[in-house]
Amino acid sequence: MTWAQLIFAIVTLSIKASVKVAMFIYLIICTLFRFGYYLMTPDRDDLEVEQAALPMPESSLIVPAIMMYLAYVYHPLMPKHQQHQWDNQSLKVCLISHNLTGTNCGASEPCMYETQTVSDNACYNQIASPAVSEYGVADYYEPKIAEQISSRSRGSLLNMLARNFKPIEKTTLYLAFFINVILLFHRIRITEDETPADEDVESIYISGVVLPYTSYEITGWMLAQIPLITFKREKEVARRLMFDGCWLTEDDDEERSLTNTVFWYIDRIVISSKSFPMKYWDKFVRRKTRQKFRDQIDDEILITVLGEDKSANDTAFDYRYACWLWLGVILTNGQFLYRVHYLLCSALGVLVSPFFYAFHLIDVVLSFPMLKAILQSVTHNLQQLILTIMMTLVVVYLYTVLAFNFFRKFYVQESEGEEPDRKCHNMLTCFIYHFYAGVRAGGGIGDELESPYGDDLEYWRMLYDISFFFFVIIILLAIMQGLIIDAFGELRDQQESATEKLESSCFICDIGKETFDRVPRGFEIHTSKEHNFANYLFFLQHLVNKDKTEYTGQETYVREKYDNRDWEFFPVGECFMKQYEDQLLQS
Incomplete structure (x- = not known):
């Protein structure tokens, strides 16, 4: 060329x-x-809501009728034979009456409109007319707290950060990778006058981009996760108070661990605050607790502990709830502390040294489930691991005492023209040397000392080296490794068993997959239609939000069982396919 x-x-x-x-x-x-x-x-739904809708004609009542029919027939707790009855009778009667006569269903035939509540009619009226309702149902509808908050915060900057928390987190991780790739090419230029060169300017300028992204990430995480974490903590405190009588039947001097004692006193502060519970849906926790324990505990004690002696019209700042929110929820949350550490490393990377951005790569561990499982295998048996390390320190200390009193001369390292290095003429130095060199060495402390051949303590020294190798290297270090490996295997088995359980049996009725697979796609249809777990959660949440005065007999029964944490209303061992097995197999 x-x-x-x-x-x-x-x-x-x-x-x-x-x-x-x-x-x-x-x-x-x-x-x-x-x-x-x-x-x-803005979303298209927001633009549509702003437009005024025309009054709904009478002929358009077919749409609500069909919607009501579908909602009723495909309800998760609706029996199949009743669905077929509605298919043959009720829908046909209602649609004919609306189309031909323009009136409601007759009194002689069962009509769906007579069994719907005000909130149900409001739902279907809003489908046809989102802004104007000729039925006046909006006058009786009270918006939920979540709807009020979402309507106020939609379109705001904080709402944008909360909704885009995950993309911001990924962007921050990519920037951390990019910065550390630049740091790989960082080098020091040696000059004769040893004056510092402007070699860090480019990397510091680029790495400063991470600081605002990290602050955005923390803000988005707090807006998206703190309400959920607060709800979970309030739910935990409310259930312990209402079901176990915690802080009412327990004494202050009961034996607890240090962590549990601190949280016990912090949670005791919040139950007497006027704002508790703020996120949890049951606002009558204290009233139910007082009714349950009024026969066991004096009323004055109940009023004092539950904070019912405070005036309901008090508008002062609730410092009790604020202290509990920060000390018991936010500042004790591991994810929040990790993100604060992330922001601190970003600031130090800009102000001190760009090499602080190397700590941002720890976020890789939290971004992949497999790496998180490896980290959890270390923390799963953390208490046993710490106790094993403490036992290792005790054993090494005992060997240090023996070496300091009998084998001190073997720890003197001499070099030509230099003073001898005495490793075991100070007890603290001797212990540190045993733990550093002895535990780290593959053959024990004997690999770091002079050979005992020809010395008067030759055989005692051999016994000392072999026993150190056997007890410390083989037994104690193997126990530490075994704890980590067993924890990893245990976590993996738990995950696999849970996945296998969900794939081999129904979560609701606990009937095996082989029972449903006698019909084509039987198990898939059963878990997605008959016993869909999401439908049961939706039904329980529907009971929570629904007014108790509108409950039916079945809903009252389920709500009482749910409040008492009695799960007998789940159809364990029962399903429609099992009841009508012969008819299904013949068809």
Whole structure:
């Protein structure tokens, strides 16, 4: 190849590479603009709500009728034979009466409109007329707390950060990778006058981008996760108070661990605050607790502990709930502390040294479930692991005492022209040397000492080295490794057994898969239609939000069982397919 051909190939390659890089930058810019556009553009539902709807004609009542029919027939707790009855009778009667006569269903035929509550009618009226309702149902509807909050915060900057918390977190991780790749090419230039060179300017300028992204991540995480964590903690405190009588029947001097004692006193503060519970749905926890324990505990004690002696019209700042929220929920949450550490490392990377950004790569462990399982295998048996380390320290200390009194001369390391290095003429230095060199060495402390051959204590020294190797290296270190390996295997078995349980039997009725697979796709249809776990959760949440005065007999029964944590209302061992097994197999 001539020089002309080489130059032509280099120029061609440079042009192609420049075009590729330009297209890549163009795609990134377009993606960012699209991302910002979709973030700042309101949803289509918001635009539709602002438009005024025309009054709904009488003929359009067919749509609510069909919607009510589908909601009733495909209810998860609706028996199949009743669904067929509705299919043959009720829907036909209601639709004919609306189409031909323009009136409601007659009194002689069962009509769905007579069995619907006010909230149900409001739901279907809003489908046809979101802004104007000729039935006046909106006057009786009280919006939920979540709806009020979402209507106030929709479109705000904080809401945008909460909804895009995951993309911001991934962007921060990618920036951390990019910064550490730059740090790999960081080097120190040695000069004669040893003056510092401006070699850190570029890396510090680039790494400063992580700081705002980390603050956005913490803000989004707090807005998205803190309400859920607060709900969980309030639910835990409320159940312990209402079912176990905690803080009422327990004494202050009962034996507890240090951590449990601190949380016991912190949670005792919040049950007497006027704002508790703020996120938990049951606002009558204290009233139910007082009714349950009024025969066992004096009323004055109940009023004092539950904080019912405070005036309901008190508008002062609730410092008790604020202290509990920060000390008992936010500042004790591991994820929050990790993100604060993340932000601190970002600030130190900008102000002190860019090498602090190396700690951001720990986020890789929390981004992948498999790596989190490995980390959990270390923390699963953490107490046993700490106790084993303490036992190792005790055993090493005993060997230190023996070495300090009998084998001190073997720890003197001499070099030509230098003073002898005495490793065991100080008890503390001797203990540190045993723990550092003896535990780390593959053969024990004997690998780091002089050979005992020809010495008066030769055989005693051999026994000392072998016993140290056997007890410390073989037994204690193997126990530590075994604890970590067993914890990893236990966590993996738990995950696999849970997955196998869900794939081989129904979660609701606990009937095996082989029972349903006698019908084609029987198990899949059963878990998605008859016993769908999401439908049961929806039904329980429906009972929580529904007014108790509108409960039916079955709903009252389920709600009482749910409040008492009695799960007998789940159809364990029963299902429609088992009841009508002969008819299904014949068909």
